[in-house]
Amino acid sequence: MSRTARDKTKFTLTNLSVRRETSLLLFTLAVILGVTLHSPRFLSWGNFHSIFLDSAIVAIASIGQMMVVMTGGIDLSVGSGLALSGMLVGLIYKAGIALNPYLALLLGGLIGLGLGSINGVLVVNGKIPPIIATLGTMSIYRGLIFLASDGQWVSAHEMPSSFIHLARGTILGIPNLLFIAGLFYLIFYFFLSHSKTGREVYAVGGNLEAAKVAGINTDKINRIVYSVTGLLYGLCGVLWVSRFASAQPDTATGFEFSTVTAIVLGGVSVAGGTGQVTGVLLGALLISIIENALNVTQTNPFWKLAIQGIVILVAVSMDGIVRRRQGTKVVREEQL
Amino acid sequence: MSRKLLELRGISKRFPGVVALDNVEFDLKAGEIHALVGENGAGKSTLLKITTGVHQLDEGSIFLGGEPVTFNNPLDAKKAGIAAIYQEHTCFPQLSISENVFMGHPLVSNRLQRIDWKGMHQRTKQLLQELEINLDPKTTMNMLNVAERQLVEIAKALSLDSKILLMDEPTSSLTIQEAERLFAVIRRLRDDGVAIVFISHRLDEVFELSDRITVLRDGKYIGTKDTKEITTQEVIRWMVGRSMDELYPKKDVPIGGELLEVKNLARHGEFREISFTVREGEILGIAGLVGAGRTEMARAIFGITPLDQGEIWLNGERTKIKSPRDALRHGIAYLPEDRQDHGLVLAMDISQNTTISILDRFKYRLLNKDQETEITEKYIELLSIRTSGCTQLARNLSGGNQQKVVLAKWMATEPRILILDEPTKGIDVQAKAAVHTLIGELAEQGLGIIIISSELPEVIGISDRILVMHEGRIAAEFKRDQATQEGILQAAIGRSGAEADAV
């Protein structure tokens, strides 16, 4: 390999991980441009403010889903777990206990941590395939909401205004939801790329056998991944209830699929081993942008779902094409 | 009787980085059993796969009944009457014998193209009877043992009226009785005029069964003889062929104290009665055929699979190793046979792969990129890994360089005992030499090294001592100066008298 070829390879490789996000970013910008040409008021600060807020919850929950999928699993209990943690916190308020909103957030996270740990134990110790295990807990957690709430809703007037304002308030001028989402993205960016455990998550996802042989406690890693996912959706549950000022037994039904969509858009390989939080963040944003755009342009409701699906497929296949071309190029250069 | 049914002329096949077959000749007559022998990697399976259309040849030609033919896919070969039974069984375990026999060419009734179950069961029953097997065609495959499955595969070939039957190591997982039964079937088929290619490592079987023998070595055609006109010794010499070459420079290293001793290790169905020691600076070679239990033993010592019985002593202390983590903590490292499946995380870069087992060394469980890069660059230089840098993905490295990265990972753990399982499999000559030199240097530093290899020159070239395993047991032990390829091969194929050659 000549000197120049070597440098070239280096150039493409350092950009490879970035490129995935770049293609998604370009696609997102294209969508924004297209929609803005159609209805200019889409591109306003106010509208993007709501898009950011709207994507915050799915973005946080998707971090967990990303780690689970990266290690070769899937968590279908995200929606139910989120709703259960949200409902339990809602019921505390309904019972007239004036819990500090931040404590409520912590409590929701702990509830989620418990729920996620159950998934982890089922998958790791019970040796149940993740899709089956979480399909089971999806129904169980949803059932527990009905049992806990007796089918009732918790309404806005039953929650203290401090709690309702949790999702609406600001910290240092940044909306709380964005602040919390940003905080978690920083934490998990750091966790995944700079901590030993994070590195081990990638290793377990990339090659379980090799990770085992390398002396990694793969069972522990898998349990951690499900538990952390639980923690995140537990937090999301509280944020959700605060944002909509309502806790319903059927809250966030099917929400797990939004998280899966976000991570697939974000370039997380369903085969495991690869994924970046930045991509997932973009994926979550793109979902909100599409949804918002369809509303702002007053698209025929019969078309909405189909268009959403098409846009997602286009985004993913575009990314796939870019990546495949990039991949063969690298291999070809390597063979030189 | 002597009509040439199949002729392969000047066959060459290249895979990236390897010449698998180089101008190979082979022919097959109706009503004969033609054995194809050679060491691991000699090109037997590749030749078989070319004949069945799985691989396409780069050069050469195939004649069938005197006519040139081209097989673009396995279906072409199947239509031409060529059937193959592979080492790894290709059956559908949940389906019945009949369904397996007629998979891909079911009997259908004329009018509605409906599957003719009754006809299929009847025909299968008939085929099984011809093979003298008493099985219900409706039995599902997973109810059968390996030998019975093998026979069903033959029935499948017969259902296609195949005139040519290729068998790749059909007896590798059969007991002697089962093998004998299979041989009876094979002989009967031959007497009916079927031409059979028989690939086996067990030379005694080859001599018992075959009419002619063709030997391949390193992808090259060595020769063909009537079985009656050649001795086992000659075949072995043909298979081994080369002289000890300079690829294996052996350094004289003073051998120190005992590092590892294993006593009477056993794991059901894999290996038993394994006892040996490894000393400081010693390289212990472990030879044997594929499936002799070498890898299984290494995996158990490293804690990947549990031992059923036996003791492991490290530095004179009895030690329990329950997981690779334990093994690493005690200074044992294991370079697995299959680097892609067990060695590397292909989606991670060189640096991440190199440091994966030593992350505990970083403070506060946080990674330090500079430190990682420093460690990785040290090994890139030491092992002369050809790469664009620490951040190149393992996926994009050549086989030899991938193997070096795995080696780097284990060296980074600074082990006292290094178990290497086929460390040079599938890598080019230069890389091999580099790995051998490195192994010598590690021994010089006082490591105890166990090297499992199917390449006899390699084992003989670099080991201080060689254990030969056969069917899960240590069949023989050779000191460096006593080891010959012939002797090792005799012990590896389980020939009686092999022990007599040993120390």
Add this chain to the structure above:
Amino acid sequence: MSRKRLLVVGVLLVALVFALPAYARDFTIAMVVKGAGNPFFEACRKGGEEATGELGLNFIFQAPATPTSEGQIELIDALIAQQVDAILVSANDPDALVPMLRRAMDRGIIVVAFDSGVAPAGRHLFLNQADMELIGRIQVQMLAEMIDGEGEIAILSATSTMANQNTWIQWMQEELKEPEYAKMDLVAIVYGDDLREKSYNEALGLFRSRPNLKGIISPTTVGLAATARALEDQGLSGKIALTGLGLPSEMAEYIRNGTSEAIALWNPIDLGYVSTYMAHGLLTGTLKGEIGEVVNVGRMGERTITEAADGGLEVVLGAPFVFDIDNIDEWADVY
């Protein structure tokens, strides 16, 4: 063999458990609602319990886990097997349940539909919460009062295929044709599918795409509450008026702080209460089920059987109830 016997005993035991209610001496009334976990139906249940308590009847409450006709059909089948005396049903589909309900009627079981009706062939009586026309028109009247009969308005409904929603929207459009609404302009109808997040986003979409919007009608609780929340989040409370059909508990917060001045709804407790009385009348024979008959409905007084728009028989509960700042406190904790 013994395993088989065990199985038989097990099946018998299970059958016995399910058959037990049938051995009770008093009449048993079963209520089947659209789906579990809906406070509206929990309120209906309260009414049913209240009435059966007064009348000394047994009461069973059943709801499918998801709001589907299939789930309801299974439940009704089981209730027939249990030999209940009457079934009160709020149907997910007016036609899908008819064959199963006919089977029930053939076995002498009284069928009273309420809230969301079934076709006449599958019921004895229907308790109509309020005239569809009246419900549609009253929402436009309420909104017109809030915006002084002037400006762009929009409707945020549940799903685009829901029959009662669409009928109400038709009557809203009829009402808007009256001359006094000449300056009101219905500019959009959007669908939030009764999902909190989707309704919220649809509301945001309305604010963005219709900057001159003056009022929103949402004839469904989830849509109404989500729109209220969206209005507050965007600082649009008081700038865009909001009304519709919603549970007072869910809307209390927004009525108190003025995001929505007033909303309407019938009383689901009364729905459960009155339908139970209707079934009891038919069971005891005090009612024959003819037009013009007067039904005694306990604390609610009396109602008359009339012919329904679909040709069957119905009893109309009354005009929808309007909740505003003056009465919301007293209803917020009721349902």
